[in-house]
Amino acid sequence: MSTTLVQIQVEEKRFRAHQVIDRLALDIRAGEIVSLVGPSGCGKSTLLRIVAGLETDYAGRVLIKGAKPQLHSPEVGFIFQEPRLLPWLSVADNVGFEAGRGGGKHPRVGELLAEVGLAAFTDAWPKQLSGGMAQRAAIARGLFTQPALLLLDEPFSAVDAFTRMRLQDLLLSIAAHHGTTLLLVTHDVDEAVYLSDRVVVMNSGPGRIAGDVVVPLPRPRDRRDPALGRARSEVLTLLNGAQQDYH
Ligand code: ADP
Numbered sequence: 001m002s003t004t005l006v007q008i009q010v011e012e013k014r015f016r017a018h019q020v021i022d023r024l025a026l027d028i029r030a031g032e033i034v035s036l037v038g039p040s041g042c043g044k045s046t047l048l049r050i051v052a053g054l055e056t057d058y059a060g061r062v063l064i065k066g067a068k069p070q071l072h073s074p075e076v077g078f079i080f081q082e083p084r085l086l087p088w089l090s091v092a093d094n095v096g097f098e099a100g101r102g103g104g105k106h107p108r109v110g111e112l113l114a115e116v117g118l119a120a121f122t123d124a125w126p127k128q129l130s131g132g133m134a135q136r137a138a139i140a141r142g143l144f145t146q147p148a149l150l151l152l153d154e155p156f157s158a159v160d161a162f163t164r165m166r167l168q169d170l171l172l173s174i175a176a177h178h179g180t181t182l183l184l185v186t187h188d189v190d191e192a193v194y195l196s197d198r199v200v201v202m203n204s205g206p207g208r209i210a211g212d213v214v215v216p217l218p219r220p221r222d223r224r225d226p227a228l229g230r231a232r233s234e235v236l237t238l239l240n241g242a243q244q245d246y247h
């Protein structure tokens, strides 16, 4: 039995009069890969921001390794839908950004760029990278502090289907290599099922957990595995219920 890395108990999150999250509890074990799916606006990004320490105004308690989330904590990395690389810094300096000025010279930057297949682009500018390459650089940056937990908010939504599959496999190999726990928001049910140990379905109005689907398959997985298809159906059934609650 592995230990619990993240404990989430959000009693309530509001933006003024608008209640976004209502009594949501979720524990994540060290090394686990968990996806969060749910209708648009159900509070997925807000929940991720709470876990990252970017949102602090809520009722409830979130603990990472027993401590409250802190902004810029080395324990937590965040990857967004867009790479958000700084255009005036080299690829290497973007990856080593957390180390401060000249962070690109840090030995781990070279290792991470090699791991994401960008060793030849160390000194390149972000605008010289394709969308998929830029997102690989963002993954390397997210891993720079060697976080125990990586939060990803629809990280592959902006790339084409083929690049997306390659990025999914890269993410899995990286998570396995570094022992990183992943909490990932996605719109793509196939992606959620393929990547995850557990898919958590949220419903909206306000956001709660509708249910979760365990995907008990070893990795590497075959995308055509019928067991993935069955998990997909279970997720879709939960999502259908979640959509019906939407108002
Ligand atoms: P999701 O990521 O599931 O699509 P979000 O967490 O982004 O949903 O948003 C949940 C709800 O909270 C939406 O109705 C959104 O409009 C609202 N919301 C998100 N951020 C803010 C904010 N900073 N101020 C006001 N309302 C917000």
Ligand code: MG
Pocket (backbone or CB within 6 Å): 044, 045, 046, 153
């Ligand atoms: Mg969102």
